[in-house]
Amino acid sequence: MSRPGPPGGGVSGRAGAGILTGSAVSLRRRAGERRGPPGGFGPEIAIAARIGLLAVATVFLQTSVVAELPVFGVRVDLTPLVVAFVGFLSGSTVGAITGFAVGLMVDLTLLQTLGLTSLIFTFIGYGAGRLREMRDPQATLMPLALGAVAALISLTGYSVMEFMLGNDAPVSIELVRQIVLGTVVDTLLAAPVWALTRRALQPRLPDDPRRRRRRAYTTGGLSPLPRP
Protein backbone atom coordinates (compact mmCIF):
# COMPACT_ATOMS: atom_id res chain seq x y z
CA MET A 1 0.00 0.00 0.00
CA SER A 2 1.70 3.18 -1.18
CA ARG A 3 1.41 6.68 0.16
CA PRO A 4 -0.30 9.16 -2.13
CA GLY A 5 2.14 11.59 -3.65
CA PRO A 6 1.68 15.35 -3.60
CA PRO A 7 -0.40 16.90 -6.36
CA GLY A 8 1.61 17.38 -9.48
CA GLY A 9 4.47 15.25 -8.19
CA GLY A 10 6.35 18.23 -6.75
CA VAL A 11 7.81 18.55 -3.31
CA SER A 12 7.72 21.76 -1.41
CA GLY A 13 9.20 20.41 1.79
CA ARG A 14 12.82 21.44 2.28
CA ALA A 15 14.78 24.18 0.70
CA GLY A 16 17.04 23.00 -2.06
CA ALA A 17 15.08 19.83 -2.64
CA GLY A 18 14.02 20.90 -6.08
CA ILE A 19 11.26 19.46 -8.18
CA LEU A 20 10.95 15.72 -8.31
CA THR A 21 10.78 13.96 -11.61
CA GLY A 22 8.42 11.08 -12.27
CA SER A 23 11.03 8.46 -11.49
CA ALA A 24 11.80 10.19 -8.20
CA VAL A 25 8.14 10.05 -7.27
CA SER A 26 8.02 6.36 -7.98
CA LEU A 27 11.14 5.91 -5.87
CA ARG A 28 9.47 7.76 -3.07
CA ARG A 29 6.40 5.57 -3.40
CA ARG A 30 8.54 2.49 -3.22
CA ALA A 31 10.27 3.87 -0.14
CA GLY A 32 6.89 4.50 1.40
CA GLU A 33 5.85 0.92 0.66
CA ARG A 34 8.94 -0.40 2.37
CA ARG A 35 7.99 1.36 5.59
CA GLY A 36 4.86 -0.75 5.83
CA PRO A 37 1.16 -0.06 5.60
CA PRO A 38 -0.23 2.74 7.75
CA GLY A 39 -2.72 0.39 9.38
CA GLY A 40 -0.14 -2.35 10.16
CA PHE A 41 2.62 -2.55 12.79
CA GLY A 42 4.43 0.66 13.55
CA PRO A 43 8.09 0.95 12.63
CA GLU A 44 9.15 0.73 16.28
CA ILE A 45 7.37 -2.60 16.75
CA ALA A 46 8.74 -3.94 13.50
CA ILE A 47 12.34 -3.05 14.37
CA ALA A 48 11.90 -4.38 17.93
CA ALA A 49 10.60 -7.68 16.53
CA ARG A 50 13.52 -7.94 14.14
CA ILE A 51 16.07 -7.20 16.87
CA GLY A 52 14.36 -9.71 19.17
CA LEU A 53 14.44 -12.44 16.54
CA LEU A 54 18.06 -11.65 15.73
CA ALA A 55 19.01 -11.81 19.43
CA VAL A 56 17.26 -15.14 20.03
CA ALA A 57 18.71 -16.68 16.86
CA THR A 58 22.21 -15.47 17.78
CA VAL A 59 22.05 -16.91 21.29
CA PHE A 60 20.81 -20.31 20.10
CA LEU A 61 23.29 -20.44 17.24
CA GLN A 62 26.09 -19.47 19.60
CA THR A 63 25.30 -21.96 22.36
CA SER A 64 24.33 -24.88 20.13
CA VAL A 65 26.78 -24.63 17.25
CA VAL A 66 29.39 -21.89 17.22
CA ALA A 67 30.70 -22.51 20.75
CA GLU A 68 31.66 -26.04 19.73
CA LEU A 69 33.76 -24.94 16.75
CA PRO A 70 37.10 -23.70 18.04
CA VAL A 71 39.17 -21.56 15.67
CA PHE A 72 42.93 -21.49 16.40
CA GLY A 73 42.13 -23.14 19.72
CA VAL A 74 39.75 -20.43 20.93
CA ARG A 75 35.99 -20.42 21.13
CA VAL A 76 34.29 -17.98 18.82
CA ASP A 77 31.73 -15.68 20.44
CA LEU A 78 29.31 -13.97 18.09
CA THR A 79 27.09 -12.42 20.74
CA PRO A 80 29.20 -9.31 21.54
CA LEU A 81 29.55 -8.65 17.81
CA VAL A 82 25.80 -8.74 17.23
CA VAL A 83 25.15 -6.54 20.27
CA ALA A 84 27.71 -3.98 19.13
CA PHE A 85 26.36 -3.90 15.57
CA VAL A 86 22.75 -3.58 16.72
CA GLY A 87 23.83 -0.68 18.94
CA PHE A 88 25.77 0.89 16.09
CA LEU A 89 22.84 0.63 13.68
CA SER A 90 20.01 1.45 16.07
CA GLY A 91 21.45 3.84 18.65
CA SER A 92 22.63 3.76 22.24
CA THR A 93 19.30 3.12 23.99
CA VAL A 94 18.33 0.21 21.76
CA GLY A 95 21.92 -1.06 21.94
CA ALA A 96 21.92 -1.06 25.72
CA ILE A 97 18.55 -2.83 25.91
CA THR A 98 19.63 -5.40 23.33
CA GLY A 99 22.89 -5.97 25.19
CA PHE A 100 21.09 -6.53 28.45
CA ALA A 101 18.58 -8.92 26.87
CA VAL A 102 21.18 -10.94 24.98
CA GLY A 103 23.40 -11.14 28.06
CA LEU A 104 20.49 -12.29 30.19
CA MET A 105 19.58 -14.97 27.65
CA VAL A 106 23.18 -16.21 27.55
CA ASP A 107 23.36 -16.35 31.35
CA LEU A 108 20.00 -18.12 31.58
CA THR A 109 20.73 -20.62 28.82
CA LEU A 110 24.22 -21.54 30.00
CA LEU A 111 23.40 -21.39 33.73
CA GLN A 112 26.11 -18.78 34.28
CA THR A 113 26.19 -16.14 37.01
CA LEU A 114 23.06 -14.13 36.30
CA GLY A 115 23.66 -10.48 35.43
CA LEU A 116 27.35 -10.81 34.59
CA THR A 117 27.08 -11.02 30.81
CA SER A 118 24.13 -8.60 30.86
CA LEU A 119 26.26 -5.94 32.54
CA ILE A 120 29.13 -6.27 30.05
CA PHE A 121 26.89 -6.43 26.98
CA THR A 122 24.84 -3.43 28.17
CA PHE A 123 27.99 -1.30 28.05
CA ILE A 124 29.00 -2.74 24.67
CA GLY A 125 25.61 -1.97 23.09
CA TYR A 126 25.45 1.49 24.64
CA GLY A 127 29.02 2.35 23.67
CA ALA A 128 28.51 1.28 20.06
CA GLY A 129 25.34 3.36 19.85
CA ARG A 130 27.05 6.41 21.32
CA LEU A 131 29.89 6.02 18.84
CA ARG A 132 27.46 6.37 15.98
CA GLU A 133 25.54 9.20 17.63
CA MET A 134 28.62 11.26 18.37
CA ARG A 135 31.06 10.46 15.56
CA ASP A 136 29.10 8.50 12.92
CA PRO A 137 32.30 6.98 11.51
CA GLN A 138 32.10 6.05 7.83
CA ALA A 139 35.33 4.10 7.26
CA THR A 140 35.02 0.81 5.41
CA LEU A 141 36.89 -1.05 8.13
CA MET A 142 34.71 0.41 10.87
CA PRO A 143 32.79 -2.86 11.51
CA LEU A 144 36.06 -4.73 12.00
CA ALA A 145 37.36 -2.15 14.46
CA LEU A 146 34.06 -2.12 16.29
CA GLY A 147 33.98 -5.93 16.40
CA ALA A 148 37.52 -6.03 17.76
CA VAL A 149 36.74 -3.54 20.53
CA ALA A 150 33.50 -5.34 21.41
CA ALA A 151 35.26 -8.72 21.63
CA LEU A 152 38.11 -7.25 23.68
CA ILE A 153 35.71 -5.58 26.12
CA SER A 154 33.68 -8.78 26.40
CA LEU A 155 36.64 -11.08 27.06
CA THR A 156 38.53 -8.68 29.32
CA GLY A 157 35.40 -7.56 31.15
CA TYR A 158 34.39 -11.13 31.87
CA SER A 159 37.83 -11.98 33.23
CA VAL A 160 37.99 -8.85 35.39
CA MET A 161 34.51 -9.52 36.78
CA GLU A 162 35.45 -13.11 37.59
CA PHE A 163 38.48 -11.85 39.52
CA MET A 164 36.32 -9.31 41.31
CA LEU A 165 33.86 -12.04 42.27
CA GLY A 166 36.67 -13.80 44.09
CA ASN A 167 37.68 -16.68 41.86
CA ASP A 168 41.07 -17.83 43.06
CA ALA A 169 41.91 -20.16 40.20
CA PRO A 170 45.54 -20.31 39.03
CA VAL A 171 45.84 -17.90 36.12
CA SER A 172 48.49 -18.30 33.46
CA ILE A 173 49.82 -16.05 30.72
CA GLU A 174 47.65 -18.20 28.46
CA LEU A 175 44.66 -16.15 29.58
CA VAL A 176 46.16 -13.13 27.85
CA ARG A 177 46.89 -15.22 24.77
CA GLN A 178 43.30 -16.50 24.70
CA ILE A 179 41.94 -12.96 25.02
CA VAL A 180 44.16 -11.71 22.19
CA LEU A 181 43.41 -14.70 19.95
CA GLY A 182 39.69 -14.48 20.72
CA THR A 183 39.71 -10.81 19.77
CA VAL A 184 41.52 -11.56 16.50
CA VAL A 185 39.13 -14.35 15.56
CA ASP A 186 36.07 -12.24 16.39
CA THR A 187 37.54 -9.39 14.34
CA LEU A 188 37.87 -11.70 11.35
CA LEU A 189 34.24 -12.73 11.75
CA ALA A 190 33.04 -9.16 12.24
CA ALA A 191 32.63 -8.48 8.52
CA PRO A 192 30.10 -11.27 7.78
CA VAL A 193 28.29 -10.70 11.08
CA TRP A 194 28.06 -6.98 10.26
CA ALA A 195 26.68 -7.76 6.81
CA LEU A 196 24.06 -10.13 8.21
CA THR A 197 23.04 -7.80 11.04
CA ARG A 198 22.76 -4.86 8.66
CA ARG A 199 20.78 -6.91 6.19
CA ALA A 200 18.40 -8.05 8.92
CA LEU A 201 17.81 -4.61 10.40
CA GLN A 202 18.33 -1.98 7.75
CA PRO A 203 15.04 -2.32 5.85
CA ARG A 204 13.24 -1.23 9.00
CA LEU A 205 15.75 1.28 10.36
CA PRO A 206 15.44 5.05 10.07
CA ASP A 207 17.33 6.66 7.19
CA ASP A 208 21.01 5.91 6.90
CA PRO A 209 22.86 9.18 7.56
CA ARG A 210 25.71 8.24 5.23
CA ARG A 211 23.43 7.89 2.24
CA ARG A 212 21.57 11.04 3.16
CA ARG A 213 24.79 12.98 3.39
CA ARG A 214 25.96 11.61 0.06
CA ARG A 215 22.68 12.64 -1.58
CA ALA A 216 22.92 16.03 0.06
CA TYR A 217 26.38 16.42 -1.42
CA THR A 218 25.26 15.49 -4.93
CA THR A 219 21.93 17.34 -4.95
CA GLY A 220 23.05 20.44 -3.05
CA GLY A 221 20.85 19.83 -0.03
CA LEU A 222 19.24 17.15 2.07
CA SER A 223 17.20 14.87 -0.10
CA PRO A 224 13.54 14.45 0.79
CA LEU A 225 13.80 10.79 -0.17
CA PRO A 226 14.01 8.59 2.88
CA ARG A 227 15.91 5.92 0.99
CA PRO A 228 16.64 5.54 -2.72
Next chain:
Amino acid sequence: MYKKTIRRRRAVLAALVALSLILLTAYFREAPGGPLHSIQRGFSTVVSPVEDGANSVFRPVRNFFGSIGGALDAKSQSNRLRKQLATVRHQLIRYEAEARGYRELSALVHIDTRLSISAYQPVNATVVAQSPSLWESTVIVDQGTPSGIAVNDPVIDGEGLVGKIAQTWSDGAEVMLINDHEFGATARLAAGGAFGTVQPKVGDPDEMVLQYLPQNTPVNPGEYVETAGTVSREGQSLFPAGIPVGRVTSGGAHSQYESINVEPLVNLHNLGTVQVLTAVHGSAPERITHLLSSLASPVGSGNSSVASAGGQLATAGGEG
Protein backbone atom coordinates in the same frame (compact mmCIF):
# COMPACT_ATOMS: atom_id res chain seq x y z
CA MET B 1 13.32 17.90 23.43
CA TYR B 2 17.01 17.11 23.02
CA LYS B 3 17.54 17.31 26.76
CA LYS B 4 14.64 14.95 27.28
CA THR B 5 16.20 12.45 24.89
CA ILE B 6 19.50 12.65 26.73
CA ARG B 7 17.78 12.19 30.08
CA ARG B 8 15.85 9.19 28.79
CA ARG B 9 18.99 7.60 27.34
CA ARG B 10 20.92 8.01 30.58
CA ALA B 11 17.98 6.75 32.63
CA VAL B 12 17.75 3.57 30.51
CA LEU B 13 21.48 2.91 30.87
CA ALA B 14 21.40 3.51 34.63
CA ALA B 15 18.35 1.26 35.03
CA LEU B 16 19.91 -1.58 33.05
CA VAL B 17 23.24 -1.37 34.87
CA ALA B 18 21.45 -1.26 38.23
CA LEU B 19 19.31 -4.25 37.26
CA SER B 20 22.39 -6.21 36.18
CA LEU B 21 24.16 -5.43 39.45
CA ILE B 22 21.10 -6.39 41.49
CA LEU B 23 20.81 -9.68 39.59
CA LEU B 24 24.53 -10.33 39.98
CA THR B 25 24.53 -9.65 43.71
CA ALA B 26 21.33 -11.56 44.40
CA TYR B 27 22.43 -14.56 42.32
CA PHE B 28 25.88 -14.63 43.85
CA ARG B 29 24.60 -14.49 47.40
CA GLU B 30 21.56 -16.76 47.23
CA ALA B 31 21.56 -20.48 47.92
CA PRO B 32 21.54 -22.88 44.96
CA GLY B 33 17.86 -23.56 45.57
CA GLY B 34 16.97 -19.85 45.56
CA PRO B 35 14.45 -18.16 43.26
CA LEU B 36 16.93 -16.89 40.65
CA HIS B 37 18.51 -20.33 40.32
CA SER B 38 15.01 -21.81 40.00
CA ILE B 39 14.13 -19.33 37.25
CA GLN B 40 17.35 -20.20 35.46
CA ARG B 41 16.60 -23.92 35.62
CA GLY B 42 13.03 -23.27 34.50
CA PHE B 43 14.32 -21.33 31.50
CA SER B 44 16.69 -24.18 30.70
CA THR B 45 13.80 -26.64 30.86
CA VAL B 46 11.81 -24.51 28.43
CA VAL B 47 14.60 -23.97 25.91
CA SER B 48 16.04 -27.46 26.21
CA PRO B 49 13.87 -28.92 23.39
CA VAL B 50 14.78 -25.99 21.15
CA GLU B 51 18.47 -26.46 21.87
CA ASP B 52 18.08 -30.16 21.23
CA GLY B 53 16.47 -29.44 17.87
CA ALA B 54 19.08 -26.85 16.91
CA ASN B 55 21.80 -29.26 17.93
CA SER B 56 20.36 -31.98 15.64
CA VAL B 57 19.81 -29.58 12.74
CA PHE B 58 23.28 -28.05 12.88
CA ARG B 59 25.16 -31.24 13.70
CA PRO B 60 26.16 -31.83 10.03
CA VAL B 61 27.46 -28.25 9.79
CA ARG B 62 29.41 -28.65 12.98
CA ASN B 63 30.80 -31.99 11.91
CA PHE B 64 31.80 -30.49 8.55
CA PHE B 65 33.79 -27.68 10.11
CA GLY B 66 35.13 -30.04 12.74
CA SER B 67 36.36 -32.40 10.02
CA ILE B 68 38.14 -29.51 8.25
CA GLY B 69 39.97 -28.67 11.46
CA GLY B 70 40.68 -32.36 11.99
CA ALA B 71 42.09 -32.77 8.49
CA LEU B 72 44.52 -29.90 9.05
CA ASP B 73 45.87 -31.58 12.16
CA ALA B 74 45.77 -35.10 10.78
CA LYS B 75 49.35 -35.42 9.58
CA SER B 76 51.07 -34.13 12.67
CA GLN B 77 48.62 -36.04 14.81
CA SER B 78 49.34 -39.24 12.90
CA ASN B 79 53.11 -38.98 13.49
CA ARG B 80 52.56 -38.20 17.14
CA LEU B 81 50.16 -41.12 17.54
CA ARG B 82 52.60 -43.55 15.91
CA LYS B 83 55.25 -42.63 18.45
CA GLN B 84 52.74 -42.90 21.26
CA LEU B 85 51.58 -46.29 20.03
CA ALA B 86 55.09 -47.64 20.18
CA THR B 87 55.53 -46.33 23.71
CA VAL B 88 52.15 -47.61 24.82
CA ARG B 89 52.84 -51.04 23.38
CA HIS B 90 55.94 -51.36 25.54
CA GLN B 91 54.03 -50.09 28.54
CA LEU B 92 51.17 -52.51 27.91
CA ILE B 93 53.47 -55.46 27.97
CA ARG B 94 54.94 -54.27 31.24
CA TYR B 95 51.53 -53.47 32.75
CA GLU B 96 50.08 -56.82 31.79
CA ALA B 97 52.78 -58.49 33.79
CA GLU B 98 52.16 -56.12 36.68
CA ALA B 99 48.39 -56.62 36.46
CA ARG B 100 48.81 -60.35 36.71
CA GLY B 101 50.85 -59.86 39.84
CA TYR B 102 48.29 -57.41 41.21
CA ARG B 103 45.41 -59.81 40.69
CA GLU B 104 47.27 -62.51 42.52
CA LEU B 105 48.07 -60.19 45.40
CA SER B 106 44.56 -58.74 45.64
CA ALA B 107 43.13 -62.19 45.79
CA LEU B 108 45.41 -62.84 48.70
CA VAL B 109 44.63 -59.74 50.72
CA HIS B 110 40.97 -59.33 49.58
CA ILE B 111 41.46 -55.81 48.24
CA ASP B 112 38.09 -54.20 47.89
CA THR B 113 37.23 -52.93 44.43
CA ARG B 114 33.96 -51.37 45.47
CA LEU B 115 34.65 -48.10 43.69
CA SER B 116 35.43 -49.42 40.27
CA ILE B 117 33.52 -48.00 37.32
CA SER B 118 31.46 -51.18 37.06
CA ALA B 119 29.80 -50.28 40.36
CA TYR B 120 28.19 -47.28 38.69
CA GLN B 121 25.23 -47.16 36.35
CA PRO B 122 26.31 -45.33 33.15
CA VAL B 123 23.74 -43.07 31.44
CA ASN B 124 24.41 -41.88 27.89
CA ALA B 125 23.73 -38.19 27.28
CA THR B 126 24.10 -35.82 24.34
CA VAL B 127 25.69 -32.40 24.69
CA VAL B 128 23.18 -29.76 23.56
CA ALA B 129 24.84 -26.47 24.55
CA GLN B 130 28.30 -25.28 25.46
CA SER B 131 29.52 -22.15 27.19
CA PRO B 132 31.82 -19.92 25.12
CA SER B 133 33.35 -18.31 28.19
CA LEU B 134 37.03 -18.64 29.14
CA TRP B 135 36.02 -19.00 32.75
CA GLU B 136 32.89 -21.08 32.98
CA SER B 137 33.62 -24.26 31.07
CA THR B 138 30.30 -25.99 31.20
CA VAL B 139 28.08 -27.94 28.85
CA ILE B 140 24.41 -28.80 29.03
CA VAL B 141 23.37 -32.42 28.40
CA ASP B 142 19.93 -33.70 27.51
CA GLN B 143 19.50 -36.19 30.40
CA GLY B 144 18.42 -35.09 33.84
CA THR B 145 17.00 -36.20 37.15
CA PRO B 146 14.58 -38.80 35.71
CA SER B 147 17.56 -40.77 34.36
CA GLY B 148 19.03 -41.00 37.84
CA ILE B 149 21.57 -38.25 37.31
CA ALA B 150 22.50 -36.39 40.48
CA VAL B 151 24.79 -33.55 41.38
CA ASN B 152 28.45 -34.58 41.55
CA ASP B 153 28.12 -37.65 39.33
CA PRO B 154 31.29 -38.21 37.27
CA VAL B 155 31.03 -37.66 33.51
CA ILE B 156 33.32 -39.53 31.11
CA ASP B 157 33.70 -40.29 27.44
CA GLY B 158 35.78 -42.78 25.50
CA GLU B 159 38.97 -40.85 26.19
CA GLY B 160 38.66 -40.25 29.90
CA LEU B 161 37.28 -37.86 32.50
CA VAL B 162 35.10 -35.06 31.10
CA GLY B 163 33.84 -33.43 34.30
CA LYS B 164 31.12 -33.76 36.87
CA ILE B 165 27.46 -32.85 37.19
CA ALA B 166 26.99 -29.38 38.65
CA GLN B 167 23.21 -28.97 38.42
CA THR B 168 20.31 -31.16 37.40
CA TRP B 169 16.71 -30.58 36.44
CA SER B 170 13.95 -32.56 34.81
CA ASP B 171 15.11 -32.25 31.18
CA GLY B 172 18.84 -31.87 31.46
CA ALA B 173 21.91 -31.30 33.52
CA GLU B 174 24.86 -28.96 33.63
CA VAL B 175 28.28 -30.57 33.42
CA MET B 176 31.25 -28.75 34.90
CA LEU B 177 34.14 -29.63 32.61
CA ILE B 178 37.58 -30.48 33.94
CA ASN B 179 38.93 -27.15 32.66
CA ASP B 180 36.39 -25.09 34.61
CA HIS B 181 38.08 -22.88 37.17
CA GLU B 182 36.07 -24.43 40.00
CA PHE B 183 37.00 -28.00 39.11
CA GLY B 184 39.40 -30.02 41.21
CA ALA B 185 39.92 -33.73 41.70
CA THR B 186 42.31 -35.92 43.58
CA ALA B 187 44.50 -37.68 41.06
CA ARG B 188 47.65 -39.75 40.91
CA LEU B 189 50.41 -40.53 38.50
CA ALA B 190 49.47 -43.84 36.91
CA ALA B 191 52.99 -45.28 37.00
CA GLY B 192 54.60 -43.37 39.85
CA GLY B 193 51.57 -43.50 42.12
CA ALA B 194 52.16 -40.05 43.69
CA PHE B 195 48.94 -38.34 44.78
CA GLY B 196 47.98 -34.73 44.12
CA THR B 197 45.12 -32.48 43.11
CA VAL B 198 44.49 -31.88 39.43
CA GLN B 199 43.16 -28.41 38.58
CA PRO B 200 42.74 -26.40 35.37
CA LYS B 201 44.92 -23.51 34.31
CA VAL B 202 42.47 -20.70 33.72
CA GLY B 203 42.78 -19.28 30.23
CA ASP B 204 44.52 -22.34 28.90
CA PRO B 205 41.85 -24.89 28.04
CA ASP B 206 44.46 -27.37 26.86
CA GLU B 207 46.45 -27.61 30.05
CA MET B 208 45.91 -28.61 33.69
CA VAL B 209 48.14 -28.73 36.75
CA LEU B 210 48.68 -31.66 39.07
CA GLN B 211 49.50 -29.90 42.32
CA TYR B 212 50.59 -30.77 45.85
CA LEU B 213 52.77 -33.68 44.82
CA PRO B 214 55.52 -34.71 47.23
CA GLN B 215 58.86 -33.02 46.67
CA ASN B 216 61.23 -34.68 44.20
CA THR B 217 58.45 -36.54 42.44
CA PRO B 218 60.03 -37.61 39.14
CA VAL B 219 58.47 -35.95 36.07
CA ASN B 220 58.12 -38.36 33.17
CA PRO B 221 56.57 -36.63 30.14
CA GLY B 222 53.95 -38.87 28.58
CA GLU B 223 53.03 -40.56 31.85
CA TYR B 224 49.30 -40.83 32.44
CA VAL B 225 47.39 -39.17 35.26
CA GLU B 226 44.27 -40.88 36.57
CA THR B 227 41.66 -40.30 39.25
CA ALA B 228 42.68 -41.50 42.67
CA GLY B 229 39.29 -42.61 44.01
CA THR B 230 39.60 -40.40 47.08
CA VAL B 231 38.45 -36.94 48.11
CA SER B 232 40.81 -34.38 49.64
CA ARG B 233 38.46 -31.51 50.40
CA GLU B 234 34.81 -30.54 50.48
CA GLY B 235 33.40 -29.85 47.04
CA GLN B 236 35.35 -32.51 45.24
CA SER B 237 33.60 -35.43 43.65
CA LEU B 238 34.24 -38.99 44.55
CA PHE B 239 35.41 -40.19 41.17
CA PRO B 240 36.02 -43.91 40.79
CA ALA B 241 39.72 -44.70 40.76
CA GLY B 242 41.48 -45.26 37.47
CA ILE B 243 39.65 -42.88 35.10
CA PRO B 244 42.30 -41.38 32.79
CA VAL B 245 42.53 -37.60 33.17
CA GLY B 246 45.53 -36.54 31.11
CA ARG B 247 49.15 -36.99 30.21
CA VAL B 248 52.16 -35.31 31.83
CA THR B 249 53.75 -32.72 29.56
CA SER B 250 56.38 -30.99 31.71
CA GLY B 251 57.43 -30.05 35.20
CA GLY B 252 55.86 -27.02 36.81
CA ALA B 253 56.47 -24.93 39.89
CA HIS B 254 58.70 -26.13 42.71
CA SER B 255 58.03 -24.97 46.24
CA GLN B 256 57.09 -26.90 49.33
CA TYR B 257 55.16 -29.17 47.02
CA GLU B 258 55.78 -30.04 43.43
CA SER B 259 53.40 -29.45 40.53
CA ILE B 260 53.46 -30.73 36.98
CA ASN B 261 51.63 -29.74 33.82
CA VAL B 262 49.07 -32.15 32.44
CA GLU B 263 47.44 -32.22 29.01
CA PRO B 264 43.80 -33.43 29.19
CA LEU B 265 43.07 -36.56 27.17
CA VAL B 266 39.53 -35.53 26.30
CA ASN B 267 38.91 -33.08 23.46
CA LEU B 268 36.68 -30.67 25.38
CA HIS B 269 36.00 -28.54 22.32
CA ASN B 270 34.03 -31.17 20.50
CA LEU B 271 31.96 -33.20 22.91
CA GLY B 272 29.13 -35.14 21.34
CA THR B 273 27.95 -38.00 23.50
CA VAL B 274 29.12 -38.47 27.06
CA GLN B 275 28.42 -40.97 29.82
CA VAL B 276 27.26 -39.99 33.28
CA LEU B 277 28.22 -42.49 35.97
CA THR B 278 25.25 -42.54 38.30
CA ALA B 279 25.43 -44.15 41.70
CA VAL B 280 22.79 -46.84 41.98
CA HIS B 281 20.63 -46.55 45.09
CA GLY B 282 22.06 -48.75 47.79
CA SER B 283 25.31 -49.40 45.94
CA ALA B 284 28.77 -48.98 47.44
CA PRO B 285 29.49 -45.67 45.65
CA GLU B 286 26.21 -44.24 46.89
CA ARG B 287 26.87 -45.35 50.45
CA ILE B 288 30.41 -44.02 50.48
CA THR B 289 29.33 -40.69 48.97
CA HIS B 290 26.71 -40.45 51.69
CA LEU B 291 29.30 -41.16 54.35
CA LEU B 292 31.66 -38.53 52.92
CA SER B 293 28.89 -36.00 52.72
CA SER B 294 28.06 -36.42 56.36
CA LEU B 295 31.74 -35.92 57.21
CA ALA B 296 32.16 -32.91 54.94
CA SER B 297 29.03 -30.96 55.79
CA PRO B 298 26.96 -32.43 58.59
CA VAL B 299 24.55 -29.50 58.94
CA GLY B 300 22.62 -27.50 56.44
CA SER B 301 22.51 -28.18 52.79
CA GLY B 302 20.27 -31.19 53.33
CA ASN B 303 17.83 -32.49 50.80
CA SER B 304 17.86 -29.94 48.01
CA SER B 305 18.10 -31.51 44.59
CA VAL B 306 20.56 -28.88 43.41
CA ALA B 307 23.73 -27.60 44.96
CA SER B 308 26.57 -25.35 44.04
CA ALA B 309 30.03 -26.70 43.38
CA GLY B 310 31.04 -25.93 46.94
CA GLY B 311 28.24 -27.89 48.53
CA GLN B 312 27.72 -30.68 46.09
CA LEU B 313 29.06 -33.46 48.19
CA ALA B 314 26.56 -32.89 50.94
CA THR B 315 23.63 -32.68 48.62
CA ALA B 316 24.48 -35.75 46.64
CA GLY B 317 24.66 -37.67 49.84
CA GLY B 318 21.47 -36.21 51.13
CA GLU B 319 19.57 -37.55 48.20
CA GLY B 320 20.70 -41.11 48.65
